[in-house]
Amino acid sequence: MSHLTHDQQQELKSALLERKKELRHHFHANGEDNALLGDSLADSTGELSSYDNHPADVGTEVFERGRDLAVNDTLQDELEQVDSALGRLDRGEYGQCVECGRDIPFERLQAIPYTAYCVEHTPNRDVSSDRPVEEEVITPPPSGAGENRQRYDGRFDDADAWESVEEYGTSNTPAMAAKRDVTDYDEGM
Incomplete structure (x- = not known):
């Protein structure tokens, strides 16, 4: 039995369906299978040859292509979460945390209608895990670093x-x- 009223469920279902429509439109407008993102760089840019381009131009194309792929991956993941939420709504399981079974507050569902978790059990909440990998191998600065700056304090x-x-x-x-x-x-x- 859901803790949400019928009107709340309808509001959230409407929000989920609207978001699904927006995501489908994105993929339809950009090609259902991420058109040209899987092809070679020359095919996706329309250039006959990349030999005459400055390396920075190619770098820009690679960056743009990587960004587009990342955006599409994120939106595809969100679309799957929306579909999953609609499935939970049909089964009468919507609004309960899949981890602990407690009710998810209506306000949280309004903010993130496709969420399947309460705040306490949201995956990837550990901010420290998002730190760059390089930090694991960076050595601390040598002792005395910055001493010259302190020594010349007060000078021009x-x-x-x-x-x-x-x-x-x-x-x-x-x-x-x-x-x-x-x-x-x-x-x-």
Whole structure:
């Protein structure tokens, strides 16, 4: 028995069906099978040859293609979750966490209608697991790193440059001065 009222279920079902329609439209507009994303780079870009292109142009194409594939993977995953949620709704299992069986609050379902988990059991909640792999092999800086910066504290550096230059005025003309009726450059500061 669901904790959701009939009106709440209808609202959520409508949201799920609308999202499914949007996702289907995305895949239909971009080709059902990710048109050209599986083909060679030359086929997908329409270029006869990539030899005459600057390497940065090819890099841009590779980046764009990778991004499109990642977006499509994410949206395909979301579409599968929407279909799964609609199935749970038909079976009368919608609104309960698949992990612990507790009711998922209506507000959470409004925000993420296809969720199958309560907040406590949401997969991939560990933020530390999203850290770059490189961090596992990076060695700490050698001892004494940054000591020179501390040693020269209080000496002239880039931050003091503006104060030094400011006393000579700016390149603003009297016409651009914030004050009215300025007649010379020094007066406008």
